[in-house]
Amino acid sequence: MPARFTVGLTGGIGSGKSLVANLFAERGASIIDTDQIAHSLTGPHGAAMPDILAEFGQHMADSRGAMDRARMRELVFREPAAKRRLEAILHPMIRDATLAAAADATGCYVMLAIPLLVESGSWKERVSRVLVIDCPEPVQVARVMAxxxxxxxxxxxxxxxxxxxxxxxxxxxxxIDNGGSIEALAPQVDRLHDLYQQYL
Structure with a gap:
């Protein structure tokens, strides 16, 4: 259990994780988004880029010096071993940056937005509670397509x-059920925010 009350927020693609995280932020939680951390690490001249280029070749950088996401996405879908090689570079860096940000957070509690929290295994031990944003699969598909x-x-x-x-x-x-309207989210967020404050 972490020393500070920490919520791990997760959900499938298109479930509305960012929207829900923003609602918790409005109520005073510190949000740390591992996707944003990953983007900064793989952005133009990001901290992970030297290792990625050494592992995969210079062609994996775009004209700005960032990881060529389309090219890398195509590679990891085609070759599971490439996905593991990329994760071996990124995951320790993401973990360290996330934990450092959590240590510096000033909100009433910390919420880590981790899309692959369940898949990763180790993150579950680093949070006090796991919050899943859920919606029916057809809704996910329609949202991501749009x-x-x-x-x-x-x-x-x-x-x-x-x-x-x-x-x-x-x-x-x-x-949190996000299969309906945005208006239906606030009462659910309020209820959990009140619950989480009881753990502080």
């Missing part, structure tokens, strides 16, 4: 790399 301009089969391929909805829900201490 947001990212991807075809349905591309969205479903991404979803297939994540744990099934039932497995994610089984790992949850708390669940």
């Amino acid at each position: 947001r990212n301009g991807l075809a349905e089969e591309q969205v479903r391929a991404i979803m297939a790399t994540q744990v099934p909805r039932a497995v994610r829900l089984a790992a949850a201490d708390d669940v």
